[in-house]
Amino acid sequence: MSMKYRQFLPTRREAFVAGRWLLVLVGALAFTHLVLLLSGTSPSAAYRLVLFDAFSSPSKRADMVMLASPLLLCSAGLTLTFAIGLYNLGIEGQVAIGAVAAMIPLRLLPDVPPLLLWGLAFSAGALGGAGWGLVIALLRLYGRVSEIFAGLGMNFLATGVALYLVLGPWKRPGIASMSGTERLPNAIWLPTLEGLRVAPAAPVLALLALALVWFALARTHWGLSVRAVGANPAASRRLGVPSSRRLVETLAVCGALAGIAGTLQVLAVFHALIPNISSGIGLMGLLVVLLAQANPAWVLPVVLLFATFTIGSVGLPLQLQIDSSISGVLQGALVLGALVAQGVRKGGRRSE
Amino acid sequence: MKHLSVRWIACILLMLGTALVAACAPDAEDAAPSPTSGEYVFGMLLVGPSNDHGWSQAHYEGAKYAESKIPGTRFIYIDKVNPSDRPNVTVEQLVDDLVAQGAKFIITNSDDFKDGTREAAKLHPDVIFLHISGDDVLTGKAPPNLGNLMGRMVYGKMIAGCAAALTSETGHISYLGPLVNDETRRLVNAAYLGARYCAENLRDAPFAGGMQFEVVWIGFWFHIPGITLDPTQVANDFINSGSDVVLSGIDTTEALVEAQKATDAGRNVYAIPYDYEGACSQGPGVCLGVPYFNWGPAYERHLREARTSTWKQAWEWLEPGWNDLNNRDTSPVGFAFGPALSEANRAKLNTFIQGLADGTINLFVGPLNFQDGTVYLAEGQQATDRQIWYMPQLLEGIEGQSAAN
Numbered sequence: 001m002s003m004k005y006r007q008f009l010p011t012r013r014e015a016f017v018a019g020r021w022l023l024v025l026v027g028a029l030a031f032t033h034l035v036l037l038l039s040g041t042s043p044s045a046a047y048r049l050v051l052f053d054a055f056s057s058p059s060k061r062a063d064m065v066m067l068a069s070p071l072l073l074c075s076a077g078l079t080l081t082f083a084i085g086l087y088n089l090g091i092e093g094q095v096a097i098g099a100v101a102a103m104i105p106l107r108l109l110p111d112v113p114p115l116l117l118w119g120l121a122f123s124a125g126a127l128g129g130a131g132w133g134l135v136i137a138l139l140r141l142y143g144r145v146s147e148i149f150a151g152l153g154m155n156f157l158a159t160g161v162a163l164y165l166v167l168g169p170w171k172r173p174g175i176a177s178m179s180g181t182e183r184l185p186n187a188i189w190l191p192t193l194e195g196l197r198v199a200p201a202a203p204v205l206a207l208l209a210l211a212l213v214w215f216a217l218a219r220t221h222w223g224l225s226v227r228a229v230g231a232n233p234a235a236s237r238r239l240g241v242p243s244s245r246r247l248v249e250t251l252a253v254c255g256a257l258a259g260i261a262g263t264l265q266v267l268a269v270f271h272a273l274i275p276n277i278s279s280g281i282g283l284m285g286l287l288v289v290l291l292a293q294a295n296p297a298w299v300l301p302v303v304l305l306f307a308t309f310t311i312g313s314v315g316l317p318l319q320l321q322i323d324s325s326i327s328g329v330l331q332g333a334l335v336l337g338a339l340v341a342q343g344v345r346k347g348g349r350r351s352e
Numbered sequence: 353m354k355h356l357s358v359r360w361i362a363c364i365l366l367m368l369g370t371a372l373v374a375a376c377a378p379d380a381e382d383a384a385p386s387p388t389s390g391e392y393v394f395g396m397l398l399v400g401p402s403n404d405h406g407w408s409q410a411h412y413e414g415a416k417y418a419e420s421k422i423p424g425t426r427f428i429y430i431d432k433v434n435p436s437d438r439p440n441v442t443v444e445q446l447v448d449d450l451v452a453q454g455a456k457f458i459i460t461n462s463d464d465f466k467d468g469t470r471e472a473a474k475l476h477p478d479v480i481f482l483h484i485s486g487d488d489v490l491t492g493k494a495p496p497n498l499g500n501l502m503g504r505m506v507y508g509k510m511i512a513g514c515a516a517a518l519t520s521e522t523g524h525i526s527y528l529g530p531l532v533n534d535e536t537r538r539l540v541n542a543a544y545l546g547a548r549y550c551a552e553n554l555r556d557a558p559f560a561g562g563m564q565f566e567v568v569w570i571g572f573w574f575h576i577p578g579i580t581l582d583p584t585q586v587a588n589d590f591i592n593s594g595s596d597v598v599l600s601g602i603d604t605t606e607a608l609v610e611a612q613k614a615t616d617a618g619r620n621v622y623a624i625p626y627d628y629e630g631a632c633s634q635g636p637g638v639c640l641g642v643p644y645f646n647w648g649p650a651y652e653r654h655l656r657e658a659r660t661s662t663w664k665q666a667w668e669w670l671e672p673g674w675n676d677l678n679n680r681d682t683s684p685v686g687f688a689f690g691p692a693l694s695e696a697n698r699a700k701l702n703t704f705i706q707g708l709a710d711g712t713i714n715l716f717v718g719p720l721n722f723q724d725g726t727v728y729l730a731e732g733q734q735a736t737d738r739q740i741w742y743m744p745q746l747l748e749g750i751e752g753q754s755a756a757n
Binding site: 056057059060063067163167178179183195197269270272274275276279280281310314315317318319324 | 428429430432434435436438439440441442444445446448449450452453463464465466467475531571576579
């Protein structure tokens with residue numbers, strides 16, 4: 001074979017990486033397969049739904065996009081915090097508080113022209129999420145509280161705030177209902193395509209956020225310093241990288257992106273504030289980033305994969321009388337498989 | 353590196369083997385049955401589990417009844433439609449799924465589905481929607497393919513209140529409330545009025561210290577850990593504070609279960625569950641009876657009309673079948689006597705029911721005041737349907753909150 005073509009063939013290392021991923025995929029599918037068999041369900045029917053149902057109709061595709069958009073925003077933000085070596089488990093709370101903050105202009109200024117109102121809502125949502133992220137950063141820097149525990153605590157607080165508002169000051173006239181506040185007037189919903197529940201602004205925003213994160217991490221000096229802190233905090237500090245500052249900045253930006261995701265949940269998905277407004281999207285974002293190993297290039301495909309599984313599994317209880325959570329099993333198995341594969345690789349290196 | 357690659361190969365073989373074994377296993381059923389020609393599919397969204405011994409099960413069995421009465425119909429459903437069991441899934445999405453499976457007629461069974469049902473009805477103008485307990489037709493918000501249906505449970509609750517007042521020794525009656533809204537205030541008030549009437553008119557001896565009627569709202573129709581109060585704990589608080597009859601207004605049977613436990617432990621505590629005819633089975637020894645919904649006949653009628661294109665939009669609030677309260681084919685609201693109701697009290701309760709049936713007993717008549725002292729009904733004034741349906745406060749004499757705080 002001439003050298004000319006040789007460069008297009010995978011190197012041994014690349015082949016190894018590809019093989020690892022294939023193995024992870026096969027392993028996760030096999031595990032889910034077992035779970036399905038144990039529950040007495042036909043695996044092929046379940047897989048047909050989980051893998052393909054999200055593409056079966058325009059409205060399913062629309063739902064998939066509307067799930068992928070906030071998920072992509074969260075994942076983009078988490079890519080930053082992972083790059084600097086933080087486990088931002090507070091992402092759920094940042095989504096929720098972003099949604100709450102977005103509700104403030106929506107409730108106070110319903111007569112402002114929609115375009116301006118949406119701008120205000122997104123700004124408020126981003127600010128709210130960023131503020132929630134900042135608290136975690138400050139707790140870590142000055143209170144020496146791990147961002148994991150600070151984040152979990154802040155999640156409880158955010159859920160509490162949302163619940164209090166839904167059942168208290170923002171309740172429907174005379175009714176306190178778990179189904180949330182009164183729906184926003186149709187005029188201020190983020191505009192959708194005719195007859196579908198997809199608001200084109202949502203994926204545009206999300207893709208923009210991902211591009212920005214990719215650019216910042218891969219192409220700027222700032223991104224380089226973030227990655228340096230993530231790779232070796234002590235060394236980078238000795239070299240003069242302002243690591244505390246980067247830590248605050250990444251948590252704030254991640255919070256802001258999560259807050260925008262929360263705003264989308266309010267403006268484009270539920271059209272109201274509901275107690276469970278984040279709906280686990282932030283946690284799913286953590287899984288995405290674990291699987292993508294904080295590589296921005298992998299975030300979009302993984303997000304699409306997870307959104308496909310999740311929307312596809314909505315039909316499981318109706319068509320196969322099994323619970324939708326099987327998509328969670330598949331997602332979890334994928335992530336676990338990836339982590340194990342990574343661990344095995346690292347362990348192997350050390351033993352060499 | 354050498355033993356590492358052996359490990360990898362072993363892993364691959366194991367996983368491929370598993371997948372192979374799994375793939376070769378026979379499939380139970382490959383495709384979901386698709387609607388055959390002439391078949392009429394109707395769907396339902398249930399807020400709770402289809403076997404909750406309460407609200408959702410009553411609907412589920414009503415739909416099964418209608419399916420069995422009309423050949424050529426097929427019933428499909430999704431249960432546990434609520435934000436904690438199915439996060440990030442909306443009513444609109446699930447309605448799409450039902451329609452994709454061929455549903456031409458869709459019933460949604462929770463007040464919480466009001467907005468979602470309305471939006472879904474706008475998106476599917478060819479499908480008929482029946483929203484239970486809603487008022488969109490009354491308020492004019494409903495698109496033409498959306499109707500509302502409810503049974504007049506106020507009578508069931510009056511009977512339940514009466515049974516409680518006849519049986520109680522301590523005079524302390526408690527009500528395990530769900531969330532606070534017009535419907536739940538309406539039902540608490542009805543139970544209170546029934547209890548008060550029977551305490552004053554049908555008891556052999558009045559309560560020594562007067563009657564105490566207390567309500568605690570848990571925050572939703574059933575227990576959601578961390579979000580609602582725990583109904584088990586609330587029921588126990590009632591019992592420990594001296595209440596000997598607990599009425600349930602929630603979808604599930606905690607009140608009955610806890611009353612049974614207290615009675616097993618040597619106390620005399622009774623309970624009255626709600627919604628589902630078979631609910632007493634969870635604690636027969638302490639069950640005074642259950643006011644329940646019997647959705648079957650109304651569903652059958654709506655389905656027949658929908659199939660023959662004679663269905664018309666309406667806001668329906670159905671009277672109990674007074675001729676025979678517990679007739680499964682005619683009465684939308686019933687009261688099943690429980691094993692723990694004494695023979696003497698059963699006779700008195702029948703007197704009360706007879707009075708409600710022939711109109712000699714009418715409890716929504718003034719003078720009645722709200723909890724804050726304002727007048728609900730003036731002397732001799734009789735409440736209109738709207739005055740009963742839209743109930744802004746609890747009545748004077750009831751302990752508990754009129755609104756969520």
